Amino acid sequence: MVAPRTLLLGRYDDQGRLHYVGRTTTLARAAGAAVAGLLAPGLRGHPWTGWSFSAAWGSQEKLDVTLVEPELVVEVDVARDASGQWRHPARWHRARPDLSPADVPHLTSPPH
Structure with missing residues (x-):
């Protein structure tokens, strides 16, 4: 798999x-290469099939997206506004292959 430059997070x-909650800032080359080895190509019926994602806030440019199986848990840092919404893309911290999505607390209300 090609090393990703950014990750879409759910x-x-x-x-x-599976709800889209945001994306990471641009990954360093080493981080992207390490993550690539932990990703599996998306299967038919991925919940985000047919979606488009903007390249930047307010931009009409669309990201070139490769959907993967939503199995990798990652740690990120986020800044939130008073309503709890993310103010900026999440800063990458590390992959957590020792965890599964079942280990992550569920959303209590879908993002807006």
Whole structure:
């Protein structure tokens, strides 16, 4: 798999639906290469099939996206506004292959 430059991030809700919650800032080359080895190509029926993602806030340019199986847990740092919304893309911290998505607390309410 090609090393990603950024990651689209999702979390599951209590009904098992995967919600897009944001994306990371640009990954360093070493981080992208390390993550590439932990990703599996997306199978048919990925919940985000057919979606488009903007390249930047307010931009009409679309990201070139490769969907993968939503199995890798990662740690990120986020800045939130008063309503809890992310103010900026998340800063990459590290991959957590020791965890599964089931180990991550579910969203209590879908993002807006």
